[in-house]
Amino acid sequence: MSIPESPDLSVFNYHLPDEKIAKRPLANRHDSKLLLYEKGYISDKVFREAPEFLDERTTLFFNNTKVIPARLHFQKDTGAQIEIFLLKPVSPTPIISTVMESTDEVIWECMVGNLKRWKEETVLRRTLNDGNQEVQLKATLVNRDERLVSFKWDNKDYAFAEIVELAGQVPLPPYLNRAAEPEDKPRYQTVYSKEEGAVAAPTAGLHFTDQILEQLKQNGVKESFLTLHVSAGTFQPIKVDDAREHPMHSEQIEVTIDTIKDIVEAKRVVAVGTTSMRSLESLYWFGVRLANGNEQFNIEKLELYQAGDLPSRTEAFQYIHDWMIDKGIDKLSGSTEIFIMPGYQFKVCDGLFTNFHQPGSTLMLLVAAFIGEHWQKVYDHALQNEYRFLSYGDSSLLLP
Incomplete structure (x- = not known):
């Protein structure tokens, strides 16, 4: 796999009417809509139904960063x-x-x-x-x-x-065009947030409630946590003609050895949010570095477009696990500026929970990389069926 050609960025600048942007959260987190995309087929659900679509083969990976009043x-x-x-x-x-x-x-x-x-x-x-x-x-x-x-x-x-x-x-996103209100303090935060340091919420997780997490456990779905401190760069639009020249923001990742073990043992990896997805894919490439004798955990923007004989998911994370054991560390810290765009072959993730993103953003390219040209069908469906967009908006579960 080599660095792909830049996609036609004009395609990703879809028209998003202001009235489609959710300016405030719903009264109940799990009442948001859920667009289920499964092997090319789309169906309309409600988020509280999410546990029905995941089984005991699945491990969910959550980003437990906590938004600070930045x-x-x-x-x-x-x-x-x-x-x-x-x-x-x-x-x-x-x-x-x-x-x-x-x-x-x-x-x-x-x-x-x-x-x-x-x-x-x-x-x-x-x-x-x-x-x-x-x-x-x-x-x-x-x-x-x-x-x-x-x-x-x-x-x-x-x-x-x-x-x-x-x-x-509370550092609300600029596109909400309003000052923070008292209800934003608990609502612009996931119920499982723990590690302080993000200046933007990992918004795919905003729909989860303690009740849903309990239902998932009862279904045999495993859960695991990592930390990526979301930076303000997540809102930065692509302003260059060649996407490969876009300056990606660097974000800090922290992950425990228990989470690394969970990935080694996982049968089906579903990322809760693009930040979890970027973390998991970045960790894979750190495993590749270790396999090549490089112990630096600072994954570069286009490092993921490598050709050659690459390790499997299990092998890459086993390298990390063994290295952490050898070094006597139980928490790994690093950074990533990974840029996932069409042409990338995913190494870790089998599914993704994610909201609907800003036109022309790097996250649009990530979604297109994950489900291919069907991203247009997904977004057209959401726009035509009264889905709410962006941070406080509705959710999707993508299972290509």
Whole structure:
């Protein structure tokens, strides 16, 4: 397999009327529609029926990242409003899980609204109150060109995760065109979220409830968890004519040895969301690296388009499992900027739960890679049958 030709990107810029975009979640998560695509056939279901379509051969892989309130607002003494959107940590480490536990100064790369009104020597301040005590938070612009912002606070009893919980707002996607509301805090979060660090939700998981998870267990469906901290790059449209030149965002992955073992033993792998799919396929290519003597887990954008004699899914993940045993580690951390587009031959995933994505996005290419030209039939059906689109929208289960 070699790097494919760039697909005709105009095909993926389908027309999405604004009224098709779900601006708010449904009252009950599992009441969303579910488009079931199975070997070319489409049927309309409701998400609470999802357990009926999976059996004891299936292992579901969930992304348990937790969305942080990444949008912080400050006001200068002059009254000017400065909005800071956390993108990725730089110091004391780029590892998100470690930074979220930090009680000392942290530095993040950020998007800054009204940047021209914020001089580098100006310290922005906010007083935070959790109901028991006050905390003074200071933000300083330390590098304008790289948009690096330092955060310090005066109480070491608080980790940075607790600081952003007090100071931040839910980072709703820009296409919702509205401010965050109280109901967004629990609803723009999966019920199984655990590892803090995402600035966007893994939205395919928003439909799952504790009741559905229990029904799946009763059906003999196995569940396993990994972590990919979703970045703001997930909303970045393709702006180049050649998709291969699109700058893919790098995202951090963490996975335990138990999850690696689950993949080795899995008979049928179904990814809950494109972030889980990208994580699983990236892990396969890390296994290929290990087989070739490379222990670096930083999967590059087009690395997945390799020809030659490649290991099976089981073999690749057995390499990872044995390597982790040999190194004495039970959690693996790495990064990926993997770009799945038509022409990719999937190595791990047999099925996918996913919402309906933005026109012209990299995720449209991923769906097209997974189910081929039938993606157009799926999207036409969804548009014609009152499906709700994007983050708070309806779901699909793709079983090619």
